[in-house]
Amino acid sequence: MHNERLFPYGHARDADWRTALSAALEMAGPRVRGGTLGFLYVSDRFESDLPEILSAVREQTGVPHWTGCVGIGICATAQEYLDEPALAFMVTDFPETEFHLFAGMEPYQPGKDLTTLPSRPPYFAIVHGDSQTPDLPDLVRDFAGKVSSGFLTGGISSSRANGAQLVDKVVHGGLSGVTFSEEIAIVTRLTQGCSPIGPVHQIAEGKNNVIARLDDRPALDVFYEEVGDILSRDLQRAAGFIFVALPVKNDDRGDYTVRNLIGIDVDRKLLAIGEYVEAGQTLMFCKRDGSTARADLERMLTEISHLADGRRIRGGLYFSCLGRGESLFGPDSAELRVIQEGLGDFPLVGFFANGEISHDKIYGYTGVLTLFLDAPIF
Template identity: 80%
Template sequence: MQDDRLFPYGHARDVDWREALFRAVEMAGPRVRGGTLGFLYVTDSFESDLPDILSAVREQTGVPHWTGCVGSGICATAQEYLDEPALAFMVTDFPETEFHLFAGMDAYRTGKSWPTGPGRPPYFAIVHGDSQTPDLPDLVRDFAGQMGSGFITGGICSSRTDGAQLADEVVHGGLSGVTFSENIAVATRLTQGCSPIGPTHHINEARNNVISRLDDRPALDVFNDETGDILSRDLQRAAGFIFVAMPVKNDDCGDYMVRTLVGIDIERKLLAIGEYAEAGQSLMFCKRDSGTAREDLERMLSDISRLAGGRRIRGGLYFNCVWRGQNLFGPDSAELRMIRAGLGDFPLVGFFANAEISHDKIYGYTGVL
């Protein structure tokens, strides 16, 4: 008979990590002692203490394997912790033959190199990444290609210091996390925080991240038509409100990756974006929109519920953009409360990320559940 008990989890805030951990372990209860794999997230107030926290949580729970990372904020069920010392963990009881922790250069291995053996590559992975890693988008794409599902999810550390990660020890750089076999049931979806404000445009001329022509017109003229001339002259205002969306190729669901607008050259009518661009690509202009974000979050929750097919959700991980949460949904952990209202009161932990990983791509301004 399949075990459908909720995974033990705990979370707490305190200036002393020892007190926070004590309360979190107490919240998790005695069943935590039967776990095999834990997910641990701490705010960057505790980053320098992470080696000691890892040692203590392993000793106090008896759980041998841990993955996770540091974030400027962390998530728990219906609770955000932002800019304050806090930690959250969840403990699973998966058989140790069904998962494998990795870090650094391990992420470059081919599927046949994994301990699961030849002919049984990992099926899915939860990953944490370092934004300073060269060619990180290529690494994410290549690593996802090693999964039997072609799918990984996770986030890029958002710490204001080193951005430490966990993979049975404290590590830095590259990707780290845990791969799973096909025997671990997973449902995942992504929700957008920005919505398109106009049609898709064709890039005619671009160099690096600077776009000169769209739809056979100066790029800034096209931008002005959709956003208005006043907004285009106020870069600071536009940068916090208007973004660029790059449609995902060969995606039937209309998926797109949001990138920041980083510069406008009024005289030469150029646009600079936070992504390399080249002729032949497409883009849309989009805006941050709380109402649309709420609607899309509800859509994602409905999709997850449908994928669960009536099975109990034992636990969840949420990788959320630092610009979402209270910045987009309002105070009092409104976004995480929506998740609980939509899917029920299940254990949830995660962190606020600099960027989010879903399938084989790095996104921005999204939430990945």
């Protein structure tokens, strides 16, 4: 009975997508034909083949509805496929009245709400985004306000081509994905890949993405003081190791969004970061560190296990940053194996994203885990 409640899933690597799909279907087994909604993640090596892949997987499974996207890396249970031709899918059996697919949303368009379910308003959504879409953070925040939980999870497609998304067909641009009613039992948590190295500072002077003063001191002086003498003399190395963390307002978990350092002006002691800022905002400096990232992933797994409260995990989705995986956790699919070790052996698919979506924000260097449970949450 236990295995029958798990969602069928499969994943495989091969230079020929037909061979990879055949192996993944064999792994999924015959129960795959009873599904209603599938999640499909495909290596960007297969992006040009995506219409054929979607047609084949629909024909061979009989599953009518599919969502997903392409990624430079693909995730599965205890397995990473990074920068190689691969695909992964998972098939759910939710009643078709309890979910709704959507695509092509744009913010601030009254009368064009594509998220309304026939019987009740949407509760939660899993979304895929296009990094080329203008004002994508505004679009994410706008859409989160249209689901009653206020919560989205997902990721921005990563690709050396066009970053295609799937919603029963291949689409580009904006957000796409699936909304769920509150009848579908879902829990989610986020894990950071960076950790703060100093106190919270207030931006005393800043314009656009340039910071002039922190705590009424020159921004570069504060930066040098916190990162130390060695890194401050090798700013190219520092840019790959030290980041800026912007605390999330009114968040009781101490959450923050991480942005890159993109430039300095030594003479005027200015810092430029990958985000617009203004005076009065707060920030921290943080470091990207494998040991602290692993500890935070294990913390997140403990939290989400408590949220599940003994209910069986039927399947899950994991959206991890391209800057994580092997480069942060080490080889042999270490990041995905930590999840398996923490929560057990359950169906998991996803991809390495160009930005991760949780709640109403786009993050960087994070991992977002979403689990489907065996019983509704009351």
